[in-house]
Amino acid sequence: MSMIEKTHILATLLIDRDLKISVAESCTGGSLASTLTSVSGASSYFDRGYIAYSNEAKIDMLKVDPQTITTEGAVSEAVAIAMVKGAIRQSGSDIAVAITGIAGPTGGTENKPIGTVCFGFAVKGSLSTSTQSFQGTREEIVTQSVDFVLNHLISSL
Numbered sequence: 001m002s003m004i005e006k007t008h009i010l011a012t013l014l015i016d017r018d019l020k021i022s023v024a025e026s027c028t029g030g031s032l033a034s035t036l037t038s039v040s041g042a043s044s045y046f047d048r049g050y051i052a053y054s055n056e057a058k059i060d061m062l063k064v065d066p067q068t069i070t071t072e073g074a075v076s077e078a079v080a081i082a083m084v085k086g087a088i089r090q091s092g093s094d095i096a097v098a099i100t101g102i103a104g105p106t107g108g109t110e111n112k113p114i115g116t117v118c119f120g121f122a123v124k125g126s127l128s129t130s131t132q133s134f135q136g137t138r139e140e141i142v143t144q145s146v147d148f149v150l151n152h153l154i155s156s157l
Contacts, residue, residue: 062086084120
């Protein structure tokens with residue numbers, strides 16, 4: 001199934017349940033928000049998006065504790081969950097998603113290679129995280145990240 005088909009399915013689920021979604025993106029740079037708003041009528045379910053690419057943006061916009069970034073690293077489930085909590089707190093949405101990762105082609109380490117992406121999900125009061133290892137170019141890693149979110153949200157709703 002294509003991403004646009006998945007986006008339409010997710011849009012229908014959100015509209016039918018009268019739910020609003022917000023996103024906090026780092027390595028995807030707004031690609032998830034762009035995908036979610038590519039459907040006509042997106043204003044009925046999409047609330048807002050935060051592009052928190054720098055650590056400073058994560059701290060300022062989403063109130064991520066700087067110590068969490070220092071201790072766990074910007075690419076970690078701890079930061080992803082802090083980002084998603086910040087997105088929920090700042091927006092009041094029913095659902096939020098946070099993405100932080102290393103899309104490459106530089107920036108990877110032995111412990112966190114290129115393609116490591118951490119996700120935070122807040123779905124109707126339930127919090128969860130996931131770390132995925134994607135392969136490919138920068139664009140492919142971003143696309144795989146967005147696709148992962150769509151699949152996760154569709155199965156969660």
